[in-house]
Amino acid sequence: MAKQRGDFVVGVDLGGTKILAAVVDNKGNIIGRSKRKSLPASVANPDPPLVADRIAVTVQEAVAAAKVTMTRIKAVGASAPGPVNVGTGWVHKAANLPGWEHGFDLGPELSKRLQVPVVVDNDVNLGTLGESVYGAGQGYADLIGVFVGTGIGGGLILGGRLRRGFRWSAGEVGHMTVMMGGPRCGCGELGHLEALASRGAISRRLSAAIAAGEPTALVVKEGATIASGDIRKALDAGDPLVDRVLVEATETLGVFIASLVNLLDPECVVLGGGLVESLGERYVAAVAEHAYAHFFLKDDMDKVKILPAALGDNATVLGASVLARNLKEAL
Amino acid sequence: MAKQRGDFVVGVDLGGTKILAAVVDNKGNIIGRSKRKSLPASVANPDPPLVADRIAVTVQEAVAAAKVTMTRIKAVGASAPGPVNVGTGWVHKAANLPGWEHGFDLGPELSKRLQVPVVVDNDVNLGTLGESVYGAGQGYADLIGVFVGTGIGGGLILGGRLRRGFRWSAGEVGHMTVMMGGPRCGCGELGHLEALASRGAISRRLSAAIAAGEPTALVVKEGATIASGDIRKALDAGDPLVDRVLVEATETLGVFIASLVNLLDPECVVLGGGLVESLGERYVAAVAEHAYAHFFLKDDMDKVKILPAALGDNATVLGASVLARNLKEAL
Numbered sequence: 001m002a003k004q005r006g007d008f009v010v011g012v013d014l015g016g017t018k019i020l021a022a023v024v025d026n027k028g029n030i031i032g033r034s035k036r037k038s039l040p041a042s043v044a045n046p047d048p049p050l051v052a053d054r055i056a057v058t059v060q061e062a063v064a065a066a067k068v069t070m071t072r073i074k075a076v077g078a079s080a081p082g083p084v085n086v087g088t089g090w091v092h093k094a095a096n097l098p099g100w101e102h103g104f105d106l107g108p109e110l111s112k113r114l115q116v117p118v119v120v121d122n123d124v125n126l127g128t129l130g131e132s133v134y135g136a137g138q139g140y141a142d143l144i145g146v147f148v149g150t151g152i153g154g155g156l157i158l159g160g161r162l163r164r165g166f167r168w169s170a171g172e173v174g175h176m177t178v179m180m181g182g183p184r185c186g187c188g189e190l191g192h193l194e195a196l197a198s199r200g201a202i203s204r205r206l207s208a209a210i211a212a213g214e215p216t217a218l219v220v221k222e223g224a225t226i227a228s229g230d231i232r233k234a235l236d237a238g239d240p241l242v243d244r245v246l247v248e249a250t251e252t253l254g255v256f257i258a259s260l261v262n263l264l265d266p267e268c269v270v271l272g273g274g275l276v277e278s279l280g281e282r283y284v285a286a287v288a289e290h291a292y293a294h295f296f297l298k299d300d301m302d303k304v305k306i307l308p309a310a311l312g313d314n315a316t317v318l319g320a321s322v323l324a325r326n327l328k329e330a331l
Numbered sequence: 332m333a334k335q336r337g338d339f340v341v342g343v344d345l346g347g348t349k350i351l352a353a354v355v356d357n358k359g360n361i362i363g364r365s366k367r368k369s370l371p372a373s374v375a376n377p378d379p380p381l382v383a384d385r386i387a388v389t390v391q392e393a394v395a396a397a398k399v400t401m402t403r404i405k406a407v408g409a410s411a412p413g414p415v416n417v418g419t420g421w422v423h424k425a426a427n428l429p430g431w432e433h434g435f436d437l438g439p440e441l442s443k444r445l446q447v448p449v450v451v452d453n454d455v456n457l458g459t460l461g462e463s464v465y466g467a468g469q470g471y472a473d474l475i476g477v478f479v480g481t482g483i484g485g486g487l488i489l490g491g492r493l494r495r496g497f498r499w500s501a502g503e504v505g506h507m508t509v510m511m512g513g514p515r516c517g518c519g520e521l522g523h524l525e526a527l528a529s530r531g532a533i534s535r536r537l538s539a540a541i542a543a544g545e546p547t548a549l550v551v552k553e554g555a556t557i558a559s560g561d562i563r564k565a566l567d568a569g570d571p572l573v574d575r576v577l578v579e580a581t582e583t584l585g586v587f588i589a590s591l592v593n594l595l596d597p598e599c600v601v602l603g604g605g606l607v608e609s610l611g612e613r614y615v616a617a618v619a620e621h622a623y624a625h626f627f628l629k630d631d632m633d634k635v636k637i638l639p640a641a642l643g644d645n646a647t648v649l650g651a652s653v654l655a656r657n658l659k660e661a662l
Contacts, residue, residue: 083628092630142497154594158494165596166473167631175627176590179511179522180583187627191510252511259507263485263594265496296506296518297414299423300498 008068010059011320012078013123013313014038014051016096021058022314023066023073024321028134030314032066034058038097046097048104056113073116077324079123079316080106083168089120092168119323123316124171125162127309128155130319131270135310142266145309146173146257147273149228151186152194158264174198178256197253199228199275205245206231216241228278235279250283254290261304262296272309284308339399341390342651343409344454344644345369345382347427352389353645354397354404355652359465361645363397365389369428377428379435387444404447408655410454410647411437414499420451423499450654454647455502456493459486461650462601466641473597476640477504477588478604480559482517483525489595505529509587528584530559530606536576537562547572559609566610581614585621592635593627603640615639 008031013020016038023032036058039046055078063070082094089107094100111118121129128137128145137143137157145155154173156163163170174194175187182191183201195201203226210220218234218241220226234242257269269291271284288306295301311318339362344351347369354363367389370377386409394401413425420438425431442449452460459468459476468474468488476486485504487494494501505525506518513522514532526532534557541551549565549572551557565573588600600622602615619637626632642649 156595158489159492161490163489163595166598166635167596167628169628170594170596172593172596172627175593177509177586177625180509180513180586182511189625189627255508255511260594262503262506263501263591264487264494265498265501265503267497294508294520296503296520297498297500304497 007074008066008072009074009321009324010062010076011126011317011324012055012059012076013126013316013320014055014078014080015123016081019051019055019058020313020317021055021062022317022321023062023068024318026325028318028321030317032062032064032068033317034061034065036061046099048097048100048106049109051097051099052104052106052109052113055110059114070114070116075117075119075324075327076110076114077126077320077322078106078110078118078120079126079320080120081123084120084122085168086119086121086164089118091120117324117327119327121162121320121323122155122164122168122171124153124155125164126155126319126323127272127315128157128171128270128319129162129322130311130315130317131272131309132157132319133322134318135315136270136307137268140268140305142264142268144260144264144266144269146253146260146269146271147309148198148253148271148276149274150198150200150225152198152273156264158266173256173260176256176259178252178259193252193256197249197256199231200225202226202231202245202249202275206241209241209245214241218242228275231275232278232280246279250286251290254287255294257287257291257306258294258296261291265297266304268305268307270307270309272311272315276308277312281308338405339397339403340405340652340655341393341407342457342648342655343386343390343407344457344647344651345386345409345411346454347412350382350386350389351644351648352386352393353648353652354393354399355649357656359649359652361648363393363395363399364648365392365396367392377430379428379431379437380440382428383435383437383440383444386441390445401445401447406448406450406655406658407441407445408457408651408653409437409441409449409451410457410651411451412454414496415451415453416499417450417452417495420449422451448655448658450658452493452651452654453486453495453499453502455484456486456495457650457654458603458646459488459502459601459650460493460653461642461646461648462603462640463488463650464653465649466646467601467638468599471599471636473595473599475591475595475597475600477584477591477600477602478640479529479584479602479607480605481529481531481556483529483604487595489597504587504591507587509583509590524583524587528580528587530562531556533557533562533576533580533606537572540572540576545572549573559606562606563609563611577610581617582621585618586625588618588622588637589625589627592622596628597635599636599638601638601640603643603646607639608643612639
């Protein structure tokens, strides 16, 4: 099949609220894209086949935007927000898509709709793969991706290969315990990294401090979460509360990254996600400083790179395009 | 060279106090062994070439004990207690061998003395490899070895391959932070696993409690550490202090193993080391119970095995024999 086809692939990023599709050439250039909500507003239940229909349409729109036809598309790579059996394309579950708790055969269903080979993987794995091939991790055999947003997700590339895990669920860095007996995580456990250093955790700590009357210029509506951009603005304005909470979160993330390095001894750690993008390189530099201070093996410490992600929102579609291009070798 | 040689290999375990060498056949049977102190009592400084001389003699004694000759030995695999460049046989440093802080070319130096190919790796990596090929981890593609003794060491086999690390120092599970702000580790950091759940940590907590007057049948000499065997005996006798401290250490190790599983999603975790051997299967079962309770992904939880190590003190020499048999493919 590949012989008759062109040298383009499509990468798809399926999230809880949006579908992003991008046509990618063999150098990683995005030559056409399309974005849709995961479901029309009129539909309350994200029934998996309905979502698959919308992904197929989004792919076709991206192909049209690239001014090519589907016959030029070698394969489609798609991400899903949950554990994925990459061998079969089965999405085990997807936490942010309420209709998906019993799983869905996303790969085969998309392939049927689009009449091209489709390969599916977890979204954070693909974001890490994207950064490894086209982003901050180019040229490194190992890359640990740590993505800090509402939660904290991670991807592991070790010796040039994605570590997907026995149950396709490797990389849950946010759900590692860094402070036994510490604050409660969204998953119910105490002292997970996500409960201490995610944007969500920072937001909760700020809200609690404000409720307790701690002085700050930050204005937070009752019950609302605090966006990364507002955190950055308050930090720029020298707000003492935001500064203090950020210092704690930065140290926690640094100590955690040192633990990861002590375990896996990787060549490179890449920090991405909404909070990292918003706070920028100074945040990554501060986290890195804490991390290096806690490395167990100090020798050749500076050869272990701790870098900001480079691809932003395109990391996952580009990683998906790498998967689509390699197909079976991807495993 | 291999063609003229027999089908035996020798595995060597070099520790801070002893050298163990074993001749191993192609089924993993030990057919001859020898054990020496790492240095004669008259020598204070473990000068690396002197230690290499003694390793060579120990290998020759094991070969004699096996009633074969060196011409029947295909290769020697040796462990060292520190980071090892497996490609060159360079021991980067060895914490328990004070003369080795500037490293030593152990592989080439042993090969010169023994006139056979020699391959060297870290001792915990080889213990993990031994358990994977001949021990508790047989048949599993992944194996995370966690060895609990005075300290806590670890080895990672992921997808059938040892993860050695960019600086040859992967697997330092004992130096991962599980309780920020917790008790101080021997390495100087706070709240490392080793500072909470090692035999050394348990011993320190027991001594402190005894000094504080807490009732116990345990008798501890001023300044002495408490052996694993004494901990087991006190536990068998229902000593309330030992029981309480062990319950805490068990929970900590379980929570930590859940974190490892959330990160790496392995097929199998093997617990070994002096404390585990002494406390036996009930200890491993208690740790496993805590671990499962903290898994992030509960699905197929029971397919992830948490098992006691099976090879005891032979794990490292047997792992070294696997390395010797595979030579370059080992990397």
